[in-house]
Amino acid sequence: MRNHTAVTEFILLGIPETEGLETALFFLFSSLYSCTLLGNVLILAAILSSSRLHTPMYYFLGNLSIFDLSFSSTTVPKMLSYLSGHSQGISFQGCAAQLFFYHFLGCTEAFLYLVMAYDRFVAICYPLRYTVIMNHRVCSVLATGTWMSGCVHAIILTSLTFQLPYCGSNQVAYYFCDIPAVLPLACEDTSVAQRVGFTNVGLVSLACFFLILVSYFCIVISILKIHSTEGRQRAFSTCSAHLTAILCVYGPIVIIYLQPNPSPFLGAVIQIVNNLVTPMLNPLIYSLRNKDVKSALRNIFLKRSLALERKCDI
Secondary structure, X not given: OOOOOOOOEEEEOOOXXXXXXXXXXXXXXXXXXXXXXXXXXXXXXXXXXXHHHOOHHHHHHHHXXXXXXXXXXXXXXXXXXHHOOOOOEEEHHHHHHHHHHHHHHHHHHXXXXXXXXXXXXXXXXXXXXXXXXXXXXXXXXXXXXXXXXXXXXXXXXHHHHHOOOOOOOOEEXXXXXXXHHHHXXXXXXXXXXXXXXXXXHHHHHHHHHHHHHXXXXXXXXXXXXXXXXXXXXXXXXXHHHHHHHHXXXXXXXXXXXXXXXXXXXXXXXXXXHHHHHHHHHHHHHHXXXXXXXXXXXXXXXXXXXXXXXXXXXX
């Protein structure tokens, strides 16, 4: 038996095939991250400040904004830190926490989009019973269920990954701690953890995506039964933002999994799109074509400007 020292720190090697581009990537990612924070904070402020937006659809949209703020903040700050020249090291506990929150929020995202699809299904297919079906209690239970399910999912994956001993190399060939990058560093057989992890993540994503497709299939059938053209357009417009957001989330995932042998660089690009670009786009998707959100944002800026004018007058 050879003596090994237990790993207490991991070294994140960064984004594959980007050596020498650290400064450019730092400014690019910091700009995207700033836009993500600003956009989602504005959406939350609009929903909280306007009584017209205190409906189930915007309640779940507020949850999505909280998710986007948290999900991007799981990996981006550390990535920006070492891109700016700071240490690439991350403690063992920090690596475990990063992996936990990444899968906790990722699973929550899948369930949250499913709940939002169900909300649109009820609104389109059962409009007269919408307020009864989607009451405050049901919305609270659904939202709580998405976050609790994500937490259970992440606990399983994190415990499977970090119950293994790590006593060899501590260099993670990626820009954050994810299961495929961390497991190869373990000193014992990882086949069980790999199978359970892949099955767990794959089943959750596929099941949620399938149920979303089913809900929108029913929605399309109901919309086609509407006789007036204006009514059909209004119904489609209420679902277009959600469909666009779903395509932004699942589109990159489908692209990478259709590749027989995806390159590490392509995988990193897809992860960055999911971690940073999609959370930045969601506020734009849900606000640019939404009159209520734009009106609430205008009221916020109007009240802010009036308050500044009063202070100046004083």
